[in-house]
Amino acid sequence: MKRMWAVLVLLALTLTISVLGARHTRAVTLQMERTVQEAKTAQERGDEDTALAFSRKAVSDWRDAHRVLCLYMLHDRLEDIDQTLAVLPELCQDEQREEFLSECDRSLAQFWYLNESELLTLDNLF
């Protein structure tokens, strides 16, 4: 009987961690996509100060999110995003517009992929 209680506790714990993990990933990626998208839109309309502010915000937000995400996500996948986001403020300051936009697109795709990898879909299962 004690064993069955242990199983129930383990089951509750694993399900909670799995569901919270997926929800947290979704919340973080949505937030990050929004910030990067704002930086990209600002750069497209020529507002470089706003683009710089948003790209710095993206870097700092991602640093905070990284601490929790690395508990359950592949570290390599997170490091790829680290590297993409790290260059955004520099590119913005150096006025390398085209490269900044393409790095924004790349990070948006990485966030989409990160969120997608945690979803319970047939593609991910097989």
Added chain:
Amino acid sequence: MTISFVRTLLLYIVVVAAVRLMGKRQISELQTSELVVTLLISNLASVPMEDTAKPLLSGLIPIAVLVISEITASGAMLKIPAFRRVICGRPVVVISHGKLQQTEMKSLRMTTDDLCEQLRQKDVFSVEDVDFAIVETNGKLSVIKKPDKEQPTAGPLGVAQPQKGLEVVVISDGVVSDFALSLCCQDRKWVSDVLDSKGLILPEVFLMTADEKGDYFIVRKEGGA
């Protein structure tokens, strides 16, 4: 390297706890599902142990799920015989009334060499001596010899044997086991009386066994206490 060190320690604790939670079984007595789970757990634990780029949870969650599945399955096997038959199979009689069941042996892919080897491990050196041989669900062979080939025991010979009860280790390296004392229906006072009568003190005792009848055996510690 420090990360690997700490991770290995953590995973060791988790794997030991997981195996403990699944219950006591000798490796050779594992059922099919238990063997699979044991192999998978050891494999799963080794991945985050050696690859620090993988989160620890990527090993812990699958281990937890395997333990949950295994305990749930063993609980279900206890309650639902049909489920147990599906997971563990049935015992197969390979020798019945002294006759080899060749069809059953073929279905088990068991050669005559395998059968003779397992019989020898049961101290049976001739197939002729066997009345029944059964391959159990854990792969072990149970053997019933023909009545005329069985060794006589005290019962049929009419030799009265004294009932000694369970003999247990009550002192190991100077430490008294209350659990062992309760098994042989004795108490600490009895132990200290015995030691006093032998002129010994507790730290001088390396081993003491006792049984329900009050018979005991003492080994002194070498080189004094």
